[in-house]
Amino acid sequence: MAALSIIIAPDSRLKGHCEPVERVDKEVRKLMDGMLDAMHKHQGIGLAAPQVGVLKRVIVIDMAREGEEPAPMRIANPEIVWTSEEEVLGEEGCLSLPQQFGDVVRPKKARVRYLDQDNQEREIEAEDMLARCILHEMDHLEGILFVDHISALKRNIILRKLTKMKKLMEAAE
Ligand code: NI
Numbered sequence: 436m437a438a439l440s441i442i443i444a445p446d447s448r449l450k451g452h453c454e455p456v457e458r459v460d461k462e463v464r465k466l467m468d469g470m471l472d473a474m475h476k477h478q479g480i481g482l483a484a485p486q487v488g489v490l491k492r493v494i495v496i497d498m499a500r501e502g503e504e505p506a507p508m509r510i511a512n513p514e515i516v517w518t519s520e521e522e523v524l525g526e527e528g529c530l531s532l533p534q535q536f537g538d539v540v541r542p543k544k545a546r547v548r549y550l551d552q553d554n555q556e557r558e559i560e561a562e563d564m565l566a567r568c569i570l571h572e573m574d575h576l577e578g579i580l581f582v583d584h585i586s587a588l589k590r591n592i593i594l595r596k597l598t599k600m601k602k603l604m605e606a607a608e
Contacts, residue, residue: 439473439487439571444531444603445594450578453483453490459554463493467509467552470495475505479530481568483575486531495573498565509552513573516558518542526566527581535593537585541567557592 442448456463466489474482474495484493492512499506521543528536544562547569549598561569571581580591 438476439469440486441473441477441482441486442499442529443533444529444580444582444597445499446531447579448488449531449575451485451490452578453485453492455492456550459509459511459550463491463511463532464509464552466491466493467495467511470481470561471497471507471509474530474553477530481562483572484488485578490501492576494569496565496568496572496574498568501563510547510569510572511550513547513549513569513576515545515573516548517546521568523563525564527567529581530570532580532582534566535582536588537581537593539567539571539581539584541570545570546581547573559591569595 466484468486470482472486473487474497481494481496482496484491489551494510494513496508496510497506519542522540523543524538524540527539543566544565544571546560547557548556548558575578582593
């Protein structure tokens with residue numbers, strides 16, 4: 436499978452609503468593996484299907500640090516079962532907004548139900564970085580980027596920078 440390329444914001448393909456998968460079959464597993472490859476290539480910890488141009492409710496996560504064993508999670512049709520009332524502020528980045536960061540308030544803990552790579556239903560309770568990462572990726576499935584959670588002023592600065600960067604990249608091609 437050719438390497439999947441990651442769409443950079445601003446792009447209308449990152450703003451759509453994603454449809455659930457019917458079941459996790461060979462095709463969906465192939466998508467998950469392709470997404471993990473693209474994510475690892477860019478040293479990311481999470482990626483959502485719309486970031487590679489596929490409007491399906493599929494995300495992948497790998498929180499293992501450099502030098503640690505990879506710990507890939509393949510997630511389809513995630514649903515929030517519960518989130519903690521306690522919220523925390525934390526810095527986020529996104530492979531679709533390279534080199535840009537912003538502080539986002541999210542629940543400290545989240546319980547999420549999903550289908551794994553074998554189409555088995557699972558539920559996990561995540562906290563801190565993992566909860567943040569899952570909720571960030573789930574936002575992508577609704578066309579929401581981390582910059583949509585920060586002030587319009589900061590958002591516009593970031594999106595303008597990226598627009599300029601994309602023009603330079605296109606000119607260099
Ligand atoms: Ni992201």
